[in-house]
Every structure is written in C-alpha cells, then in structure tokens.
Amino acid sequence: MNGAALLSVEGLVKHFPVQRSLFRLGRGTVVRAVNGVSFELRTGETLALVGETGCGKTTVARAVAMLYRPTTGRVRFRGQDMTRLRRRGLKAARRHIGLIFQDPLSSLNPRLSVARLIAEPLAIHGIGSSRQRRERAFELAAAVGIAIGDLDRHPHAFSGGQCQRIAIARALASDPALVIADEPVSSLDASIQSQVLNLLIDMKERRGLSYLFITHDIAVADAIADRVAVMYAGRIVEFGGRDEVFHHPVHPYTRALLDAVPQLGGDRGKARSEPTEPPSATSSPSGCPYHPRCPKAQALCKETMPDLTSPGGGGATLAACHFPD
Amino acid sequence: MTRFAVTRAIEGLIVLLVMSFVVYGLIGLMPGDPIDLMIASNPKLTSADAQRLRALYGLDRPILERYLNWLTAALQGDFGYSRAFARPVLELIGPRLVNTLVLMVASLTVALIVGLAAGLYAALHPRSLIDDLIGYLSFISISTPTFWLALLLMMLFSVVLGVLPASGMPVGADTGLGERLRHLILPVATLSLASAGGYTRYMRAAMIETLGQDFIRTARAKGASEMRVVLRHGLRNALIPVITVIALDFGALFSGALITETMFAYPGMGKAIYDAIMANDFNLALVTLLFATLTTLVGNFAADLGYAWLDPRISLAAGRAGT
Amino acid sequence: MPLLWGRLLPGGVLVLLAALALSAPIYEAAWGIDPNAVDLSQRYGQPSLTHPLGTDELGRDLVARLLRGGRVSLSVGLVAALMATAIGTMIGLLAGYFGGKLDALLMRLTDSVIALPLLPLLIVLAAVDLTKLGVPAAIAQSEDVSLYRIVIITGLASWTTVARLVRGETLALREREFVLAAIGQGAGAFRVMFVHIFPNALTPIIVAATLSVGNVILFESVLSFLGLGIQPPIASWGNMLTHAQETIWSAPALAIYPGVLILIVVANCNLLGDRLRDSLDPRSVGR
Numbered sequence: 001m002n003g004a005a006l007l008s009v010e011g012l013v014k015h016f017p018v019q020r021s022l023f024r025l026g027r028g029t030v031v032r033a034v035n036g037v038s039f040e041l042r043t044g045e046t047l048a049l050v051g052e053t054g055c056g057k058t059t060v061a062r063a064v065a066m067l068y069r070p071t072t073g074r075v076r077f078r079g080q081d082m083t084r085l086r087r088r089g090l091k092a093a094r095r096h097i098g099l100i101f102q103d104p105l106s107s108l109n110p111r112l113s114v115a116r117l118i119a120e121p122l123a124i125h126g127i128g129s130s131r132q133r134r135e136r137a138f139e140l141a142a143a144v145g146i147a148i149g150d151l152d153r154h155p156h157a158f159s160g161g162q163c164q165r166i167a168i169a170r171a172l173a174s175d176p177a178l179v180i181a182d183e184p185v186s187s188l189d190a191s192i193q194s195q196v197l198n199l200l201i202d203m204k205e206r207r208g209l210s211y212l213f214i215t216h217d218i219a220v221a222d223a224i225a226d227r228v229a230v231m232y233a234g235r236i237v238e239f240g241g242r243d244e245v246f247h248h249p250v251h252p253y254t255r256a257l258l259d260a261v262p263q264l265g266g267d268r269g270k271a272r273s274e275p276t277e278p279p280s281a282t283s284s285p286s287g288c289p290y291h292p293r294c295p296k297a298q299a300l301c302k303e304t305m306p307d308l309t310s311p312g313g314g315g316a317t318l319a320a321c322h323f324p325d
Numbered sequence: 326m327t328r329f330a331v332t333r334a335i336e337g338l339i340v341l342l343v344m345s346f347v348v349y350g351l352i353g354l355m356p357g358d359p360i361d362l363m364i365a366s367n368p369k370l371t372s373a374d375a376q377r378l379r380a381l382y383g384l385d386r387p388i389l390e391r392y393l394n395w396l397t398a399a400l401q402g403d404f405g406y407s408r409a410f411a412r413p414v415l416e417l418i419g420p421r422l423v424n425t426l427v428l429m430v431a432s433l434t435v436a437l438i439v440g441l442a443a444g445l446y447a448a449l450h451p452r453s454l455i456d457d458l459i460g461y462l463s464f465i466s467i468s469t470p471t472f473w474l475a476l477l478l479m480m481l482f483s484v485v486l487g488v489l490p491a492s493g494m495p496v497g498a499d500t501g502l503g504e505r506l507r508h509l510i511l512p513v514a515t516l517s518l519a520s521a522g523g524y525t526r527y528m529r530a531a532m533i534e535t536l537g538q539d540f541i542r543t544a545r546a547k548g549a550s551e552m553r554v555v556l557r558h559g560l561r562n563a564l565i566p567v568i569t570v571i572a573l574d575f576g577a578l579f580s581g582a583l584i585t586e587t588m589f590a591y592p593g594m595g596k597a598i599y600d601a602i603m604a605n606d607f608n609l610a611l612v613t614l615l616f617a618t619l620t621t622l623v624g625n626f627a628a629d630l631g632y633a634w635l636d637p638r639i640s641l642a643a644g645r646a647g648t
Numbered sequence: 649m650p651l652l653w654g655r656l657l658p659g660g661v662l663v664l665l666a667a668l669a670l671s672a673p674i675y676e677a678a679w680g681i682d683p684n685a686v687d688l689s690q691r692y693g694q695p696s697l698t699h700p701l702g703t704d705e706l707g708r709d710l711v712a713r714l715l716r717g718g719r720v721s722l723s724v725g726l727v728a729a730l731m732a733t734a735i736g737t738m739i740g741l742l743a744g745y746f747g748g749k750l751d752a753l754l755m756r757l758t759d760s761v762i763a764l765p766l767l768p769l770l771i772v773l774a775a776v777d778l779t780k781l782g783v784p785a786a787i788a789q790s791e792d793v794s795l796y797r798i799v800i801i802t803g804l805a806s807w808t809t810v811a812r813l814v815r816g817e818t819l820a821l822r823e824r825e826f827v828l829a830a831i832g833q834g835a836g837a838f839r840v841m842f843v844h845i846f847p848n849a850l851t852p853i854i855v856a857a858t859l860s861v862g863n864v865i866l867f868e869s870v871l872s873f874l875g876l877g878i879q880p881p882i883a884s885w886g887n888m889l890t891h892a893q894e895t896i897w898s899a900p901a902l903a904i905y906p907g908v909l910i911l912i913v914v915a916n917c918n919l920l921g922d923r924l925r926d927s928l929d930p931r932s933v934g935r
Contacts, residue, residue, distance in 0.1 A: 065832045067831060091834040094832060094834035099828075102825070106825045107828075109826040110843050111848055120833065121834070122834075125834060174833070180832075280903050336756070341905055348772065353780075354780045355772070355776060464919070468915035469906065470873075470886075470911070470914075472870055472873050472889070473889065473910065473911070476892055476903050476907065480900055480903065484897055504671065572763075573763060575763065577766070579767075579769070580765055583767050583768055584769075587874070598771065602772060617763060620765075
C-alpha cells in the first residue's frame with residue numbers, strides 16, 4: 001500500500017484535432033479530452049479513475065499506455081519518462097504493462113486461437129520458445145479458469161465473461177508490474193461482473209500487481225480500489241482514499257455522482273444537482289468546468305479554475321473546488 | 326470554396342508535371358530512336374554522322390537534362406515536330422482534340438441521361454421486373470469489352486442492316502453536318518453504352534441509400550408530394566456521390582474513347598495516341614498523351630467543383646465551429 | 649441484383665471454364681490438333697467433325713484456339729489480380745496504419761492513378777522496348793515475355809481499388825481494441841499490420857481481388873486486341889479478335905466466340921464479387 005510511485009503522471013494534456021470535413025477547410029479546433037491530469041500510483045495499489053462517459057478517463061488510460069501520444073505532460077513509469085521513449089525503449093517498457101479493455105470480444109483478434117492470443121505478449125517480446133509460450137498459455141488459462149481443452153478455439157466460441165478471462169490471462173502473460181484495466185467489467189452481466197472482479201483481485205494479490213482501474217461504476221470502484229480519482233471534463237476534481245472519497249466526499253460533483261448510487265449514497269435524499277447537459281469537450285466554460293451544473297457555484301467559480309489542493313478538513317483528500325464541503 | 330478550387334488546381338498541375346516526366350521517360354524507352362529512324366531512311370548517313378546528330382539533338386545527355394530542355398521548350402509553346410506528319414505537333418492536336426471532346430461530351434450526355442434515368446427508375450421501383458432488367462443490362466454493360474461492343478454494333482448496323490457507316494469520319498471541310506452526324510452515331514453509341522451501365526448502378530445505389538434516410542421520411546411526413554420528395558430532396562443528395570464517381574471515371578471514359586476512335590477510325594486524340602505510338606512518332610505520342618491527361622484532369626476538376634457546389638457541408642464548414 | 653442464379657453459381661461457371669481451358673491438351677490429343685498449326689487451305693472452315701467450330705483466318709482449329717486463349721486470359725487475369733491485390737494491400741495498409749503525411753501522399757498517388765487515362769498509358773508501357781531497360785535481347789524477344797509483360801502492366805493498372813478499400817478497413821481496424829491491445833503490448837508495425845489487421849481485412853480484400861480479375865481480363869483483352877498484349881502465335885481471347893474487324897464481313901463467328909467468352913468470364917467475376925460483397929454487407933447480414 002505505501003510503496004514508492006510505480007507510475008506518476010504529471011500535467012497530462014491530450015487534445016484531439018477535429019477534422020471537420022473531407023477537405024480540411026477552416027482552422028482546426030480540438031477536443032480537449034484531458035486537460036492537465038496529475039496523479040501517482042504506488043506499487044501494489046489499485047487506483048480507480050471514476051467519472052461519467054466522456055470525462056476523459058479512457059483517454060488518460062490510453063495516454064499512459066502510450067496508445068495516444070500526450071499533447072503535453074509526463075508519464076513516468078518505473079522511473080522512465082514514457083513520453084520520451086521511442087520504438088525499442090517503448091517496446092521494452094510495454095512489456096511491464098498489461099492492458100484490459102471494456103469489450104472483451106473486440107479486444108481479442110477473432111482470427112487467432114486463444115492459445116496464441118494469451119501467448120502473444122510473449123511472442124512480441126521474444127520470450128521463450130513457441131513450445132514454452134504455449135505451455136505458459138496453458139498455465140495462465142488454468143489460472144484464470146479457462147479449460148485447457150478449449151485453447152485451440154477462437155474467441156467467438158466463448159462467452160463475454162470467458163473472453164474477459166482470456167484477456168486477463170493475456171494481460172498477465174509477460175508478468176507486468178502494472179495492469180491498466182479500462183472498464184473491464186462494465187460490459188458483463190452482473191453475476192459475471194463479481195466473478196471477474198474477484199479474479200482481478202485474486203491475481204493482484206498473488207502476483208503483486210498494481211492496477212490503474214478505469215470505471216464509471218461507483219460500486220465497482222468501491223469493491224476494488226485502494227484510492228480513487230474522480231474525473232470531470234478532463235480534470236481530476238477529487239482524489240483520495242476510497243473510504244474518504246466515497247463516504248466523505250468534498251467536491252460537489254463527487255457528491256452528485258454518489259447520490260446517483262443508492263446503496264452507497266445512503267439516505268442523502270434526492271440528488272442535489274440537476275444534471276444538465278454534460279460539458280462540451282470542444283468549448284469548455286471559463287472557470288471551474290463544473291460551475292454550470294454546480295448547486296454551490298458562485299461568481300468566483302465562473303472566473304477561476306480551482307486547483308487540486310487539500311481542502312483542509314484534516315483528511316488526506318484533495319479536491320479542486322473553491323467551496324468544498 | 327475558392328481555396329478549395331485553387332488547391333485542387335495546384336494538385337492537378339503537379340500530377341500533370343509528374344506525368345509529363347514519367348511519360349517522357351517511357352517514350353524514350355519505345356523501340357528505336359529518332360536517329361536510328363533517320364539512318365534507316367537515309368543510307369548515306371554513317372555512324373559518325375549518327376553520333377554527331379545525337380549530340381546535335383542532345384540525345385546523348387542524361388534523361389533529366391533532356392526532359393528539362395523539352396519542358397522549357399514546351400512551356401514556350403514549342404512541342405516539336407511530328408515525324409509521321411512532318412508538321413508541328415500543336416497544329417495536329419487542335420482538330421483532334423475537338424473531335425475527341427465532341428465524342429466524349431456527346432457520349433457522356435447520352436450515358437448520363439440513360440444511366441441516371443434508368444438508375445432513378447430502378448431505385449423507385451426496386452425488385453420490379455424492370456429493375457431486374459435494368460440490373461442485368463447494366464451488368465452486361467460493365468462486363469463487355471468496349472472494342473467488342475464496337476464490333477457487334479458495326480456488325481449489326483453496317484454489315485447486317487447496312488444503315489450506318491462502320492468507319493472513316495470524313496475530314497474535309499465541305500462535309501455536310503448530316504454526314505458528320507451519321508458517322509458519329511456508332512462511336513457515340515459504343516462509348517455511351519459502355520459507360521451507361523456503371524452510371525446506372527451508381528445512381529440506383531445512391532438513390533436507394535438516400536431514400537432510406539431520415540430526412541426523406543421527415544419530408545414525406547411533412548406531407549410533401551412524392552414528386553417533390555424524390556426530385557428535390559432525394560435526387561440532389563443522391564447526385565453527390567454519383568458525381569464523385571463520374572469524376573473518377575473520366576480517365577476510364579477517355580480510355581473508352583481511345584478504343585472507340587481506333588475501332589471506328591475516328592480522327593480524335595485517342596486514335597492519334599495509338600497511331601503515334603505504333604508509328605514511333607515520339608513527339609506526337611508524348612504531347613497527345615499529355616493532352617489526354619490534361620483533359621481528364623480538367624474533367625475531374627470540374628466535377629470536383631460541381632461536387633463542392635452540390636454538397637452544402639463543404640461551403641458551410643468554413644464558418645461553423647465543431648462537428 | 650436479385651438472386652436469379654444461385655449464390656455461388658458465378659464461381660461455378662468460372663471453375664467450369666477454367667477446367668475446360670485446362671483440358672485443352674486433352675481435346676487437342678483427342679482430335680489430333682495442333683492449336684498453332686497454320687493450314688492456309690483450311691481458312692475460314694465451316695464447323696465439321698474435324699473442326700467442331702470451324703477454323704480461323706489461318707486455318708487453325710477454333711475450339712483449340714479458344715481453349716488455349718482461355719488458359720492465357722484466365723491465368724493472366726488471376727496472376728495479375730493477385731499482383732494488384734498485393735500492391736494495393738501494401739499501400740492500403742501503410743497509408744491506413746501510419747496515417748499522417750504518408751497516408752496523404754499514398755492516397756494522392758492512388759487518386760491520381762484512378763483519375764489518369766489508363767489505357768493510353770498502358771499502351772505506352774506495352775510498347776516499351778525491354779532491351780532499352782537492359783533486358784537481354786534473347787529474353788526480351790522470347791515468346792513468353794509478352795505474357796509476363798502483360799501481367800505486370802495490367803497488375804499495375806488495377807491496384808487502386810484494393811488500396812482504397814484496404815486503407816478504409818485499416819483505418820477502422822486500427823481503432824479496434826484488439827489492435828490497440830497489440831500495440832499496447834509492444835507489437836511493432838509489421839506485426840500489427842500482418843497479424844492483426846490484414847487477416848481481419850481479408851474478406852473485403854477477396855471481394856476486391858475477385859472484381860479486379862474481371863478488370864484485368866478486360867485490360868488484357870483490349871491490349872492484346874490492339875496487338876500490344878499477348879503476341880501470336882500464343883492465343884488469347886483478345887488477340888483472336890485482332891483481325892475480326894476485317895472478318896466480320898466474311899466470318900462473323902470468329903468475332904463472336906472470343907468476345908462472348910470474355911463477357912462470360914468478366915460478368916461472372918463481377919457477379920461473384922458482388923455476391924461476396926452482399927453477403928459481407930452488415931446491412932444484409934446483421935451483426
């Protein structure tokens with residue numbers, strides 16, 4: 001829990017250019033998907049990034065994995081700045097990162113057998129002979145609960161839950177230090193969700209993994225996270241230990257988010273904020289991006305963007321709000 | 326819009342420049358060279374003379390240098406002499422270019438009228454007997470070799486029926502308009518039949534796609550007359566993809582024109598290219614090829630502008646933020 | 649197109665024609681015929697027991713010529729279409745995968761080639777004197793060289809459709825999670841393109857390849873017809889029509905058979921391609 005920083009993200013910004021027409025007329029606008037995100041992930045912990053669809057959490061995950069080159073900012077992983085790595089260095093670093101995606105079926109190449117899928121990270125990094133890789137795939141399949149007799153079949157022959165187990169096995173194949181899981185259970189049925197979550201927790205304990213866990217589902221984050229970062233409009237608005245954030249939220253947005261979840265929010269009563277239009281990623285308002293929806297918004301909120309700081313109630317939580325609870 | 330037009334025009338010029346170099350290089354690789362041909366026609370020339378002639382014409386220089394010399398002269402309007410006709414190339418091209426344009430424009434018009442009408446009808450009556458018939462005919466049109474189609478038409482109208490001339494457009498200035506038109510019928514029929522099938526298929530597909538879209542349903546729900554829905558809302562939107570395809574097809578249309586002209590001995594650019602290449606008439610081949618490229622690029626460019634004019638998104642995009 | 653014929657019938661027709669073309673030697677042996685033997689006493693022969701469809705302007709057996717021509721036209725079509733598919737696939741993969749400037753450049757190239765008047769350029773290419781490219785005269789003047797040359801020329805003319813299609817597929821596949829997973833695990837461009845993208849783009853590639861077989865055969869036939877493709881005495885359906893313009897007056901059948909065969913083959917390639925595309929269309933299958 002209190003290990004050194006395995007991953008530290010500093011001032012991450014990712015803008016996507018918008019191509020407006022076939023002929024690229026007009027000046028380029030950008031989608032500001034991630035607008036200055038910083039956090040640390042310690043060895044052995046699970047950090048959950050939570051937020052609504054479109055808040056930029058998937059972009060953060062993909063930028064950390066260098067699937068998108070960050071516009072600015074740093075991503076330090078095991079002491080190396082990933083944004084400065086090229087080809088060989090990046091490839092070497094990627095061996096230590098496992099990836100799990102939301103849609104298990106579409107994250108598995110339909111043309112490859114399950115054995116090849118699981119062993120692919122090993123093949124990419126040239127680990128072992130093909131026979132050894134196949135044996136390793138068998139071990140991993142057994143560890144995630146896939147019958148060994150099925151390994152020569154293709155992903156279409158498996159259910160969503162089984163596919164996600166296969167994806168987990170693949171993510172673990174090269175013995176990564178960090179696993180980035182982007183909504184790994186949200187496309188699964190509720191009963192399967194808890195099985196896969198338990199598998200992830202189990203794997204983490206046995207293999208000493210660290211998770212960067214992206215989810216929109218507060219209950220899932222509550223079940224797996226050690227610490228939680230709440231994102232809104234491309235920024236982290238609240239950051240702290242799971243229990244503090246979920247039981248004593250200080251940012252009005254976190255509170256609104258929790259109010260939408262009955263079993264966690266308890267008897268806080270009706271949602272305090274009237275959810276309006278989610279912010280447009282191309283034209284964000286000045287000041288605090290949440291002010292148009294915020295019940296506590298004042299003149300200051302429309303002008304100045306609050307920093308992510310300790311609100312001073314004695315807790316370890318950080319919040320980006322001028323008027324925290 | 327202006328910027329778009331200028332960009333496209335510049336791109337077209339670059340393509341033309343690149344093509345001129347490629348074609349120049351290829352022409353140089355054709356059998357025989359001008360000096361060999363001179364020697365063949367004049368036995369008194371010795372190999373030393375040949376060397377001198379080569380140096381005189383700059384044929385011993387590297388290809389890039391020769392090309393640049395040619396380009397400099399060409400840009401000043403000097404395209405050299407045709408060996409076969411012993412006249413400046415430019416003089417030969419004028420009437421042939423006109424003939425080809427007459428053939429292409431006439432055929433394109435016929436093909437578009439037939440193709441768009443047939444495609445529209447088929448799209449409005451899908452799965453009907455006539456739709457099936459149109460489908461098969463257009464399929465045959467795209468699968469038939471143009472030169473063979475020309476043969477069949479010749480056989481039918483000239484040999485069997487004996488009503489139309491099979492070849493030989495009269496060139497003299499005193500030829501009557503009626504006679505000229507009679508000679509145009511078979512070439513135009515060939516070229517338009519060869520292209521109409523493709524246009525029919527594009528039109529049918531685009532129209533069916535358009536008629537299935539929401540705004541058509543909205544227009545119908547608003548109580549617009551069927552005629553208005555089809556013509557005003559459907560056709561305009563369906564024409565946008567069709568025009569793109571037609572633009573891309575200009576090159577193919579020219580290829581078809583070459584075959585048609587060669588088959589019917591029609592004195593146009595296509596036949597000139599073929600004859601020049603067969604006769605080792607380097608200058609003529611080079612320039613006719615470049616004019617052919619230019620013709621298709623201009624056709625393309627015009628269609629691109631038509632596309633931009635029809636598609637409201639392009640003109641509006643410049644003033645609108647976001648998507 | 650309605651399903652008047654069975655779904656795979658066009659494929660069956662093509663296989664049948666290919667089988668017939670391959671059986672040319674059997675026919676020749678059975679009738680004791682040399683397809684290239686000129687017999688001027690037998691010119692324009694009527695169909696008979698010795699010559700089932702008669703003879704051509706040089707007294708050669710028409711059936712044997714048609715079968716031999718079919719071998720040439722079909723194999724040129726197949727090989728050149730494969731070549732075109734390989735070129736188009738490479739260009740499409742590179743453009744779609746790397747994007748940016750390379751994509752812009754390759755797609756401009758593709759669009760330019762599409763816009764060009766191809767046939768005149770192919771005629772120039774067909775007329776190029778290979779000895780000037782340093783090919784030894786013995787090879788450049790051999791009979792088979794016209795075969796290789798036509799394969800290369802028609803292949804060079806037909807890759808554009810495949811390239812645009814593969815690029816589109818690559819752009820779509822590149823955002824799929826299994827491709828992102830491979831990249832994120834450290835897979836290099838080569839591996840992503842050939843292990844992950846290419847196999848998943850294979851079905852549309854096969855459609856485009858099928859359609860380009862028809863296209864190539866059309867190009868081959870017209871070049872051979874113009875005397876710039878397959879050189880006699882090797883028969884091809886195109887060069888069998890070279891003299892048809894003179895013979896339509898006296899022996900129209902000579903102008904009919906090869907053309908009908910070209911039409912049948914090209915139409916069936918196009919039909920097969922259409923059918924395959926329809927059966928892949930998500931709107932007709934549902935996903």
